[in-house]
Amino acid sequence: MTTQTEVGTTLKPFVLSDSTGTEFRFPTGRPALLCFVHEECQTCALSLPLIEATHRAFGAAVDVWAIGQDTPGNAMLVERHGLTLPMLDDDALAVSFAYDLDTVPAIFLADGSGKLLRSFVGFGRVDWQDLVADLVSISSLPGPEIRWDGFPESRPGCGSRSVEPMIAERLFAEAEGSPLRARRIEIGSGDDEHEFLFDQGLTDGLPVVPPTPERVLRMLGGTRRDSQEVVAIVPPNLAPVTVEKVAINAVMAGCRPEYLPVVLTAVEAMCTDEFNIHGVSATTMGATPAMIVNGPIRNRIGMNSGLGALGAGNRPNATIGRAIRLVLRNVGGAKTGGTERSTLASPAKFTLTFAEWEERSPWSPYHVDHGFQREDSVVTLFAATGGPSMIVDQTSRTARQLGGSLGMVIEAIAHPRARGPQEMLVVLCPEHLDTITRDGWTKQDLLDRIQEVSAKPLRDLLADETSGVGIPLARFGPDGPTEEQLSQMVPKFASTDNIHLVVAGSDAGKFTSVFQGWASGPRGSMVVSRKIEEV
Known part of the structure; x- marks a missing residue:
């Protein structure tokens, strides 16, 4: 299944690090294969041997990166699958959000300027066969030996962590283009x-x-x-x-x-x-x-x-x-x-x-x-x-x-x-x-x-010895109010x-x-x- 990003679109640049702190910048000036994965996803586990195989076959001409969505899980994937390709850490999920992922694995093949050549999510045998053919054409290198009959025809992917409840809202709030402009205050983890x-x-x-x-x-x-x-x-x-x-x-x-x-x-x-x-x-x-x-x-x-x-x-x-x-x-x-x-x-x-x-x-x-x-x-x-x-x-x-x-x-x-x-x-x-x-x-x-x-009649509203609150007599001049005025209802x-x-x-x-x-x-x-x- 293809992603929502159209072929020909220039993918967003990013900088991520691997577990040693080494920075990797995209685009690289070379063709790049970006593979977003998550440790808990069985479809990602199915895809990783193919991702590693493409790295070993085409790594001399194409940058093949796995981009993991969970720091501890990334280390587990490297150990479990014997990965030699760079495993980049997107634990903050900022890049996953910027790429509008809702499913992993998500595979993006881009040229040296970052323009999208091919993409798909989940697992599809034909998708991978077409991808390998593209990599052979781009790199002029021979493709890896893969027993395609050992892989299912297709398998749906898993939900990206970037669309999980609460996480998606946080990412949107932090993303470029967010409607929020108010000054943000960081509070220490130990503060109430x-x-x-x-x-x-x-x-x-x-x-x-x-x-x-x-x-x-x-x-x-x-x-x-x-x-x-x-x-x-x-x-x-x-x-x-x-x-x-x-x-x-x-x-x-x-x-x-x-x-x-x-x-x-x-x-x-x-x-x-x-x-x-x-x-x-x-x-x-x-x-x-x-x-x-x-x-x-x-x-x-x-x-x-x-x-x-x-x-x-x-x-x-x-x-x-x-x-x-x-x-x-x-x-x-x-x-x-x-x-x-x-x-x-x-x-x-x-x-x-x-x-x-x-x-x-x-x-x-x-x-x-x-x-x-x-x-x-x-x-x-x-x-x-x-x-x-x-x-x-x-x-x-x-x-x-x-x-x-x-x-x-x-x-x-x-x-x-x-x-x-x-x-x-x-x-x-x-x-x-x-x-x-x-x-x-x-x-x-x-x-x-x-x-x-x-x-009440005016006479009941005049200030007097009982209460200083009321209409002052001085308002009526030296002769005070007339009887008619005193009877007037106010x-x-x-x-x-x-x-x-x-x-x-x-x-x-x-x-x-x-x-x-x-x-x-x-x-x-x-x-x-x-x-x-x-x-």
């Missing part, structure tokens, strides 16, 4: 790779997966995008992050390749001026990106939108958010004690990602409310400074009552007197959803009710658009959660949604 990564400040405090070239290549298989495409400029260092660098951090976070499109899109959204990740990460309030995923990709990658959606145990939920935090840390330079200045911070600084349970709700999902198609996969980033804060209401039986409960708790978020540029993320549990929709309420009806109940939020509502959680339990937002609007952080580009 996990401790090394921690000592280098490349973790979030928890162990990370070492980003070996093989793992990064596998991760890059999750996207069609070029590995060197710049995805975003990451604050605070304003460092460009490529697809490859995002993939590296996704590996470290524990992502699978199919999560990479979500991570890439989330990084793009995080680094927009609107989201203002520099402010989000630097504020002493401890803000961090909370991510909601909508659309078909939720189910395709196995995200959790139901039981325990905000907790542990689901790989994409846990690792996607962690990946963008690692990008922010390792590429952008946002580290605690540097530009990361949170007073207390939050466990959400590790990760906070979940999916909306769209199928459970009769309402349109979040991304559709914000201009996307239902079949679009979308990631949304919300700058959360607190939460989840649980709202416990197991007794309200009407939508109005339950909406009132939500409004009462939400009014106290941050501070009961806090008003102005702020936002809220409400994660409505299914049982509460059922109570709301049973009365025919829409999502907007619920948002209006929350805004209604959380509004809403918690500038608009119901500042209340972001999604459905998630278990079917059992009347417990809704809310996340307090950081300062909203142009001076703070705005919610950003982006469509995910899938493979």
Whole structure:
């Protein structure tokens, strides 16, 4: 059987050594017969006497080399078959990979410039007879005495070590033309790779997966995008992050390749001026990106939108958010004690990602409310400074009552007197959803009710001896506010658009959660949604 390399192709040059350290360079300026073999392959064992015979017959005019794929095995082959031809060591498999081998033995006959004249893999009696005839013609030397009837007509070869699982990925990562360009770090064989990564400040405090070239290549298989495409400029260092660098951090976070499109899109959204990740990460309030995923990709990658959606145990939920935090840390330079200045911070600084349970709700999902198609996969980033804060209401039986409960708790978020540029993320549990929709309420009806109940008259929002938080009297001049002003209702939020509502959680339990937002609007952080580009 012929190889995949066409006759007339110039074979790739290489330098290999034998067991004594003597270097052999190809092409040699003379015709050369290259024979790739492996000790464990019985077809190679069948072929080696013929390879040795060609060396003895034509060695004066043709370089005949055996190229072994395993150092200890090479020595065994030399001893077992009494080989006198050079046995070159390709234990690293770089040459086998460069020659695109999938089967051994693989035989290549080339002229002095390295141009391929003949090739085949496995064992074929006719192939060998034709090869010997070519060597006689090329060298003008007599051929060896071979009892051809002692050899089978054909025998299939064995798998090349260069295509074994894991090895092929490593070779591709190391080969010329690899999509990897990031600086490589060699770690001593006696060093603990996990401790090394921690000592280098490349973790979030928890162990990370070492980003070996093989793992990064596998991760890059999750996207069609070029590995060197710049995805975003990451604050605070304003460092460009490529697809490859995002993939590296996704590996470290524990992502699978199919999560990479979500991570890439989330990084793009995080680094927009609107989201203002520099402010989000630097504020002493401890803000961090909370991510909601909508659309078909939720189910395709196995995200959790139901039981325990905000907790542990689901790989994409846990690792996607962690990946963008690692990008922010390792590429952008946002580290605690540097530009990361949170007073207390939050466990959400590790990760906070979940999916909306769209199928459970009769309402349109979040991304559709914000201009996307239902079949679009979308990631949304919300700058959360607190939460989840649980709202416990197991007794309200009407939508109005339950909406009132939500409004009462939400009014106290941050501070009961806090008003102005702020936002809220409400994660409505299914049982509460059922109570709301049973009365025919829409999502907007619920948002209006929350805004209604959380509004308070101005007199209740003035700073006083009970609390210095509130609207200062000085704002109203020397005469203070009028009675009409004191009776005026002041809403918690500038608009119901500042209340972001999604459905998630278990079917059992009347417990809704809310996340307090950081300062909203142009001076703070705005919610950003982006469509995910899938493979």
